[in-house]
Amino acid sequence: MSRLDVVAIGNALVDVLSHESFEFVAEHELVVGSMTLIDTPTAERLYAAMGPGTEISGGSAANTMAGVASFGGAAAFVGRVAADQLGKVFAHDIRAAGVEFSAAPAAEGGDPSGRCLIVVTPDAQRTMHTFLGASAKLGPADLDHDLLARAQVLYLEGYLWDEPEAQEAYRVATRVVHEAGGRVAFSLSDAFCVDRHRDTFLELIEREIDVLFANEAEITSLYQVDEFDTALQQVNHHCEIAALTRGAKGAVIVARDEVHVIDAAPVPHVEDTTGAGDLFAAGFLYGLTHGYDLGTCGHLGAIAAAEVISHLGARPETSLADLAQPLLG
């Protein structure tokens, strides 16, 4: 069996994006920059209110795998869709992005495929309302142990942690990958997600996680501190590698006695910050699985994040391998 660079497990979602005003945000009492889980009626009500949208396959970890593939890496994605139109769109798009995706769609009659309604405000911030549907029903039975054992790195998103079955799937997958000699990476995903699961996340990071991805809001929430630097001092003793993203302030990579301060890559116009963290992780993981030093891994993350925020949607539109060429030679 060929080796895979990264295998991700996460929510399989199709994003529905629309540009909306701050008045829309106020009227619907949205918290700009947050991710809220919604039920079917809320999803239908919000979707009806949103203006004409763009449908783009998304899902945080799935976006990351599309990014790894765009760099030329070998990536696979594990996630659940239903046997419906959106499920077909998701499966088509992720395969078209060059990512291995073999999960059979869930049986008909169950929950429909998950979707994420994304409102993009004039400040290029996104506010997400996620209806997880079939996506959240992932459990240990959905795991292909042979696929997992091929992974250099297993990448897990915090978003999927809400369901006990998904938690169990993460534990099983982590064990399989570690036993096969791979490393396990984890994204904290969202500050509210961290708030819901702080204690279990802390324990998970301590015991199982080799590479942690978090943005500033997430890492300060994890340790319940005000200052980025205070969180930085804590995470340095907590896992092997931490990649902490700070938006326009760039990123900080910590690995015990090694710290890299990486500037954000220049972006002429920020269109939509959706996927910035997902794509930073993509660049970083591509670098890590191809033997680059941590500073270069961080630069690759910054290049990928800059590409994805320069357009609407959370998957790259330009070959990341081409964009990385000046750096990697």
Place this chain on the structure above:
Amino acid sequence: MSRLDVVAIGNALVDVLSHESFEFVAEHELVVGSMTLIDTPTAERLYAAMGPGTEISGGSAANTMAGVASFGGAAAFVGRVAADQLGKVFAHDIRAAGVEFSAAPAAEGGDPSGRCLIVVTPDAQRTMHTFLGASAKLGPADLDHDLLARAQVLYLEGYLWDEPEAQEAYRVATRVVHEAGGRVAFSLSDAFCVDRHRDTFLELIEREIDVLFANEAEITSLYQVDEFDTALQQVNHHCEIAALTRGAKGAVIVARDEVHVIDAAPVPHVEDTTGAGDLFAAGFLYGLTHGYDLGTCGHLGAIAAAEVISHLGARPETSLADLAQPLLG
């Protein structure tokens, strides 16, 4: 003899500041943000062209000592002035700031007191033309060994490195302070200054310097690299502590296996960036000589830098002890 927190050796200068347009900069072929050494005729020509100015005692290391004193620290300054009006202004101002200053003025008939003509452009950048005068004539004979032996930290500015006599004074002072159990801090001062003295600075840092201060342009010039992070990796093996300032991007403190990423303190309006680095050093050194951890030292530096860039002139106008009170309790 009572212990001193910091003793600095540097140029004793009076700053003459005026706000000028970019047209003025173009007409006089000034390099915005640089420091140029000038002779007497050039000083007279430029001073005549400048609009109405504000005279404020300056000198990089002298500003830093005024900052240390404003935090409540015990600071002394060693530098040369002439027996003229500007020399009296300098001596009055630094003593009024609470800094010990005992150097006898140079004999009459020699060079006049040094001055720094500072043009502040609408982008709040400063362009400096320095006539060193008596200031540059500092030598080993000007050192009070008893004073130096009282210092927890000796602070040296790179600006003074141009004259062989001053270099010899630095070597003697460094030896006296190290023998008395103190530490030696050094500021790279200016990227052009680094360019003039790169090899000797590198050797000095390697052998004698315990705490290095530099901004981004200076530290990348020192190692002749393009990226801040590349310089960061090098300095980490080069001296005990390095405090690297990055303007609005904040600062990074490195001490072997400890790295702190410190955000810039908020400033409602940036009036004049003159003295930002000098005052960052003041806050950092106050913290270091009062037993605070390096993260807190960095925050104190950021607080002091924010105060000084909010007004014209390079010495604090508000008590830094008061501004630090919420942090230090």
